[in-house]
Amino acid sequence: MFKSIRLRMTITYLLLIALAMLITGLLLFNMLEKYYLLSAEENLKRTGSLTAELVLNYLREDADAVFLSSIAENFSRQINARVIFVSPQQTVLGDSLRVGGLLGVKMDRAEIAAALGGKIGQSIQYSNLSQQWVLQVALPVEEGGISRGAVFLSTSLNPVYETLAAVRRLFLGATLGTMLVAGALIVLFARRLTEPILKLTTAAQQVAAGRLDQHIPVQTDDEIGRLARQFNIMATKVKETNNRLTRFVADVSHELRTPLSSIHICLQTLQDYELEPEEQKEFLENINYETQRLIYLVEDLLAITKRQEVAEKRETFSLAGLLEEVANATFPRAGRRGLQFLMEIPPNLPGVHLSREDLKRVLFNLLDNALQYTPAGGRVKLAAVNSGKEVCITVQDTGCGIPEEALPHLFERFYRVDQARSRHLGGTGLGLAICKEIINHYGGEIGVRGNREEKGSTFYFTLPATLFVAMSPAGRTGLPGAENFVPEEEPH
Ligand SMILES: Nc1ncnc2c1ncn2[C@@H]1O[C@H](COP(=O)(O)OP(=O)(O)OP(=O)(O)O)[C@@H](O)[C@H]1O
Numbered sequence: 001m002f003k004s005i006r007l008r009m010t011i012t013y014l015l016l017i018a019l020a021m022l023i024t025g026l027l028l029f030n031m032l033e034k035y036y037l038l039s040a041e042e043n044l045k046r047t048g049s050l051t052a053e054l055v056l057n058y059l060r061e062d063a064d065a066v067f068l069s070s071i072a073e074n075f076s077r078q079i080n081a082r083v084i085f086v087s088p089q090q091t092v093l094g095d096s097l098r099v100g101g102l103l104g105v106k107m108d109r110a111e112i113a114a115a116l117g118g119k120i121g122q123s124i125q126y127s128n129l130s131q132q133w134v135l136q137v138a139l140p141v142e143e144g145g146i147s148r149g150a151v152f153l154s155t156s157l158n159p160v161y162e163t164l165a166a167v168r169r170l171f172l173g174a175t176l177g178t179m180l181v182a183g184a185l186i187v188l189f190a191r192r193l194t195e196p197i198l199k200l201t202t203a204a205q206q207v208a209a210g211r212l213d214q215h216i217p218v219q220t221d222d223e224i225g226r227l228a229r230q231f232n233i234m235a236t237k238v239k240e241t242n243n244r245l246t247r248f249v250a251d252v253s254h255e256l257r258t259p260l261s262s263i264h265i266c267l268q269t270l271q272d273y274e275l276e277p278e279e280q281k282e283f284l285e286n287i288n289y290e291t292q293r294l295i296y297l298v299e300d301l302l303a304i305t306k307r308q309e310v311a312e313k314r315e316t317f318s319l320a321g322l323l324e325e326v327a328n329a330t331f332p333r334a335g336r337r338g339l340q341f342l343m344e345i346p347p348n349l350p351g352v353h354l355s356r357e358d359l360k361r362v363l364f365n366l367l368d369n370a371l372q373y374t375p376a377g378g379r380v381k382l383a384a385v386n387s388g389k390e391v392c393i394t395v396q397d398t399g400c401g402i403p404e405e406a407l408p409h410l411f412e413r414f415y416r417v418d419q420a421r422s423r424h425l426g427g428t429g430l431g432l433a434i435c436k437e438i439i440n441h442y443g444g445e446i447g448v449r450g451n452r453e454e455k456g457s458t459f460y461f462t463l464p465a466t467l468f469v470a471m472s473p474a475g476r477t478g479l480p481g482a483e484n485f486v487p488e489e490e491p492h
């Protein structure tokens with residue numbers, strides 16, 4: 001029940017309005033009733049004391065009843081009340097009703113007893129006779145402290161209660177009218193409020209059902225508007241991620257298919273034909289090579305999927321120390337390939353806070369490429385420059401270089417400049433894409449430029465100052481065999 005916000009809101013607001021009107025009504029009627037009764041009472045008392053003064057000398061047991069009754073009638077007409085004069089013995093001496101009245105009757109009433117005692121007696125009663133509420137007031141008639149009798153006045157409260165009933169009807173009408181108008185406004189308001197929520201729900205259902213092309217128009221700048229805006233951003237991100245994933249799976253499948261079909265063909269040939277041992281060896285070597293490529297590919301793919309985990313393992317370390325460590329491992333490999341390896345690391349490199357494994361992966365990928373795509377006799381150089389705002393690390397080689405048209409695609413997954421050549425070298429085309437992802441993750445930039453005066457290329461990446469941390473110089477690792485590095489005496 002009440003599962004919709006619109007209904008809940010409408011009912012709550014209407015109940016609130018009804019409650020507010022009820023409390024206001026109760027207070028108002030109470031005040032009005034008191035006010036009317038008080039003024040009726042005052043009216044009676046004022047007239048009563050005037051009358052008392054007037055009849056002061058006539059209230060005796062032998063008083064002229066006709067005379068007193070006519071006075072009583074006169075006042076009665078003025079204030080629309082019954083006026084009765086009573087002697088100290090409580091006998092009625094004059095009555096505004098004259099003949100039909102209580103002349104000569106002993107009026108044994110509490111109000112009159114009070115008046116004869118020098119006080120004002122009053123009461124509100126329901127008269128069974130006239131079937132209405134009446135207000136009764138009795139006032140003393142006295143001279144020099146001696147009681148001469150009392151004036152008794154009684155008036156119907158019907159006009160008071162009728163006025164109150166009329167006000168109540170008016171108030172009820174106003175309340176119902178207000179609730180009707182307010183109800184209509186609340187329904188409109190609730191609809192305006194919930195409409196975008198309903199749209200959001202439908203759009204979210206569509207996204208859940210796989211229809212990712214959802215966009216909700218943002219009409220307001222309030223909380224719901226902001227929610228709609230965030231939803232649109234989220235939907236776009238989901239779509240992008242989904243597209244990326246689809247493209248990635250397609251690329252991976254394509255990359256896996258080539259070595260797999262190669263292995264398949266080799267195996268089938270081995271199975272179907274009687275081959276010479278030499279030929280068999282060649283086919284098996286091919287299978288071995290393609291299997292190795294598959295292993296590399298799967299390893300790179302695993303590295304991509306585990307990247308997030310690795311990136312979260314941040315630690316503080318000396319940048320120079322890490323560069324030296326990487327260079328240390330690269331130096332013998334460069335030697336084996338007949339390459340000269342240089343390193344140019346300034347003393348002012350900062351401590352950094354990021355995943356060590358991430359940074360090593362970038363450096364090894366760039367150095368691997370440099371070693372791989374530079375023919376023997378060439379040179380590879382690892383350098384770093386600290387500008388204060390960032391550290392720029394470069395890997396320069398004198399290799400084959402990169403053609404202009406390949407530059408925009410170089411950091412895309414599975415992109416290789418020379419498919420056949422890179423494949424032959426065992427490359428999967430994932431290395432630079434991984435580097436870019438890592439560097440961008442840390443807010444840095446990665447790129448490549450051609451060498452100015454010679455063949456080859458220079459890959460560079462930056463680490464922004466946000467990653468820097470203060471560190472003692474002791475954080476720098478010692479470099480065994482550092483003397484093996486050719487010092488920085490580059491031609492340019
Ligand atoms: N230093 C370089 N000199 C010349 N070409 C390069 C250099 N570095 C990269 N390339 C070109 O860019 C391509 C993409 O490099 P990337 O490192 O992404 O892939 P890969 O080296 O082929 O494979 P792997 O995923 O094993 O690293 C390479 O195939 C190569 O054609």
Ligand SMILES: [Mg+2]
Binds near residue numbers: 365368369427431432
């Ligand atoms: Mg590579």
